Amino acid sequence: DGGITQSPKYLFRKEGQNVTLSCEQNLNHDAMYWYRQDPGQGLRLIYYSQIVNDFQKGDIAEGYSVSREKKESFPLTVTSAQKNPTAFYLCASSYTSGSFSDEQFFGPGTRLTVL
Amino acid sequence: DAKTTQPNSMESNEEEPVHLPCNHSTISGTDYIHWYRQLPSQGPEYVIHGLTSNVNNRMASLAIAEDRKSSTLILHRATLRDAAVYYCILDNYGQNFVFGPGTRLSVLP
Numbered sequence: 001d002g003g004i005t006q007s008p009k010y011l012f013r014k015e016g017q018n019v020t021l022s023c024e025q026n027l028n029h030d031a032m033y034w035y036r037q038d039p040g041q042g043l044r045l046i047y048y049s050q051i052v053n054d055f056q057k058g059d060i061a062e063g064y065s066v067s068r069e070k071k072e073s074f075p076l077t078v079t080s081a082q083k084n085p086t087a088f089y090l091c092a093s094s095y096t097s098g099s100f101s102d103e104q105f106f107g108p109g110t111r112l113t114v115l
Numbered sequence: 116d117a118k119t120t121q122p123n124s125m126e127s128n129e130e131e132p133v134h135l136p137c138n139h140s141t142i143s144g145t146d147y148i149h150w151y152r153q154l155p156s157q158g159p160e161y162v163i164h165g166l167t168s169n170v171n172n173r174m175a176s177l178a179i180a181e182d183r184k185s186s187t188l189i190l191h192r193a194t195l196r197d198a199a200v201y202y203c204i205l206d207n208y209g210q211n212f213v214f215g216p217g218t219r220l221s222v223l224p
Contacts, residue, residue: 004158035214042202042214043159090158104151106158 003027004107006091011112013085021076021110023091030096032074033104036060037088049074078112085114119203124219127193135188135218137203142183147206150177150188152199153217159202162188198222 004025013019025032031050035043045058049068063082068074074093078085088111092104120138127133139148147166151159163170163177165186170177176189190197202217 040216042216044214088156092158103161103164104159106160109156109158111156 004091004093004105006089006107006110008110009108011110013112013114015114016080018080019078019085019112021078021089021091021112023074023076023107024072025074025091025093025105025107026072027093027095027105028071029093029105030071031094031102032068033092033094034058034064034066034074034076035090035092037090037109043090046076085112087112118213119205119215121201121203121215121218123216124221126221126223127190128223129195130192133190133193133197133220133222135190135201135203135220136185137187138185139203139205140184142205143207145207148177148179148183148186149204149206150175151202151204151214152197153202154199159214162201164206193220193222195222195224 007022033048034046036046037043044060046060046064047055047058047066049055052068052071055066055068063079065077088109090109091107094102094104096102147164149164150162152162153159163172163175165177165179178187198221200217200219202214204214
């Protein structure tokens, strides 16, 4: 089955700890994205990557970091510098780099709770 | 950045058509109009997109106003599984990644 996987589904961390969220896709997509969603709100773009070894900041990149060493993987690290990290995190991918006019495929999300 | 405005919520009866409106008065000539929907605790899923002409697919139809300042997503026969938050998004080749709060659609049996 082709798709995007995010793990784990639920994640709990203590305040002050860094945590890395996994995102893997086997769709052979060039572009990958990370969004954050707070309760009752829309999605906000954190980072996106159009090609391996390259990524750009989205609207709310502060306190987050990413890497894109492989086409299939785009992990997101939530650092201790992120003031309000508790949220629902969504990873997405699309086929053509640099064009959001292509359909984005979303993973099931990771719900992060910082205690 | 071009923005969209949608009603916060709408209700429909099962098996009736639903028209979900979206206003985008500052749309540029190269902005595509996308619709996604999100079920509770899931990632969004693509519904449909278009540029100027009306579009149809197996899920829905997209009607785009002649001046492109508004569009309407049409679900021809709402089912209980169509209850979700629907997002209208403008895309200008990767320059606009803005999901607003969307419209929460409730479908009544």
